[in-house]
Amino acid sequence: MGGRAVRFPSGLQIVAGPDLARNLSGMPKPALLVTCAVGFEDLVRGDLREQHDLRSTQVGPGDIALEGFSPVATFGPMIDRVAVALDPALGTVAALAAVDWSAVLDVAGGVRFRVHLPGEDQPRQQLIEAIEAGLGWRNEPADWMVNVDVARHRAELGPWSWAARFGSLRRLPATTPGPVAAGLIRLAKARTGDHLLDPCAGVGTVPVIDGLTRDGSTTAVDVDANSVAIAADNVAALNLSGRVKVLQGDATALDLPAASVDRVVTDLPFGKRVGSNEINRTLYPAVLREIDRVLISDGRCVLLTDDKRVFADSAARARGLKIVAERVIRYNGVTPTAYVLTRSRRTRRG
Ligand SMILES: C[S@@+](CC[C@H](N)C(=O)[O-])C[C@H]1O[C@@H](n2cnc3c(N)ncnc32)[C@H](O)[C@@H]1O
Numbered sequence: 001m002g003g004r005a006v007r008f009p010s011g012l013q014i015v016a017g018p019d020l021a022r023n024l025s026g027m028p029k030p031a032l033l034v035t036c037a038v039g040f041e042d043l044v045r046g047d048l049r050e051q052h053d054l055r056s057t058q059v060g061p062g063d064i065a066l067e068g069f070s071p072v073a074t075f076g077p078m079i080d081r082v083a084v085a086l087d088p089a090l091g092t093v094a095a096l097a098a099v100d101w102s103a104v105l106d107v108a109g110g111v112r113f114r115v116h117l118p119g120e121d122q123p124r125q126q127l128i129e130a131i132e133a134g135l136g137w138r139n140e141p142a143d144w145m146v147n148v149d150v151a152r153h154r155a156e157l158g159p160w161s162w163a164a165r166f167g168s169l170r171r172l173p174a175t176t177p178g179p180v181a182a183g184l185i186r187l188a189k190a191r192t193g194d195h196l197l198d199p200c201a202g203v204g205t206v207p208v209i210d211g212l213t214r215d216g217s218t219t220a221v222d223v224d225a226n227s228v229a230i231a232a233d234n235v236a237a238l239n240l241s242g243r244v245k246v247l248q249g250d251a252t253a254l255d256l257p258a259a260s261v262d263r264v265v266t267d268l269p270f271g272k273r274v275g276s277n278e279i280n281r282t283l284y285p286a287v288l289r290e291i292d293r294v295l296i297s298d299g300r301c302v303l304l305t306d307d308k309r310v311f312a313d314s315a316a317r318a319r320g321l322k323i324v325a326e327r328v329i330r331y332n333g334v335t336p337t338a339y340v341l342t343r344s345r346r347t348r349r350g
Contacts, residue, residue: 077182204231
């Protein structure tokens with residue numbers, strides 16, 4: 001029986017169940033929940049509607065329920081995790097039994113699961129045994145396909161998590177989560193063929209995702225040698241060396257010609273984990289000056305920071321750039337703002 005295989009640029013493959021359409025007709029459809037960074041829900045829902053004709057409802061901060069079901073290929077990089085909603089009116093085992101798992105997983109080799117029920121050892125063990133007996137699934141906490149999240153009435157699909165769809169990146173503590181980087185790229189509206197620059201690229205999350213999802217070129221710059229080495233590894237591991245160039249350099253003195261960049265997307269040092277507020281007072285104006293130099297006349301930049309006052313002051317003083325939109329994002333306990341900037345005056349096109 002042929003499953004529906006979806007191949008991603010990273011070479012990973014996911015089988016979304018044999019004869020998807022037939023399985024779904026006449027059965028109660030699994031209500032799929034997708035999660036994203038808080039603040040990007042409207043972008044995710046807009047893409048699902050416009051690109052895949054999928055209707056959705058926001059059911060909580062960063063939580064979106066899909067009215068229809070669709071293959072994994074519809075879940076773009078702003079989507080972090082995909083889960084099946086479990087009917088809270090049923091017990092957990094009955095709710096799991098009510099779902100047609102073959103529609104969302106390759107169940108041929110059996111389903112491996114784990115149970116998320118923190119601090120409740122005995123009830124968790126009982127539930128594990130009930131799931132094993134009732135559904136014939138195997139409890140494999142280290143290599144699960146389904147994470148049964150009891151309190152949130154959902155079963156997360158490990159094979160549909162971000163890393164399974166787009167590849168695992170080597171990370172550092174200040175690394176931008178992939179779905180957040182994808183949202184920033186989305187705000188930049190980069191076109192086919194555009195040259196995108198990330199001047200504080202760290203391990204290269206923004207350039208890698210841009211390289212995976214768009215035809216064009218990307219330059220990743222970071223001042224830190226270790227970050228640059230990891231970025232180079234990430235680019236090579238995902239076969240993006242032809243599209244993404246990694247350079248060690250200073251965002252305030254880039255080795256790039258004037259008017260050579262169409263889009264700038266970066267997660268700036270917030271001054272907490274990386275740098276300090278004091279450093280940002282000189283860093284931010286200098287980075288904005290350099291962006292002003294390398295950006296084309298109708299360019300656009302998306303800059304993320306939690307050091308909002310220093311950024312707003314710096315942007316207000318920047319000669320050639322102005323803030324045209326702001327969006328507060330929430331993920332991993334931080335609430336930075338993504339600032340969108342365009343030129344404040346027309347300059348000669350490069
Ligand atoms: C928030 S982190 C970026 C994280 C990155 N998006 C990632 O996913 O790894 C900020 C980065 O700015 C870099 N940085 C700080 N000052 C810099 C400068 N003057 N020029 C270039 N990079 C700089 C730091 O080394 C750090 O990697």
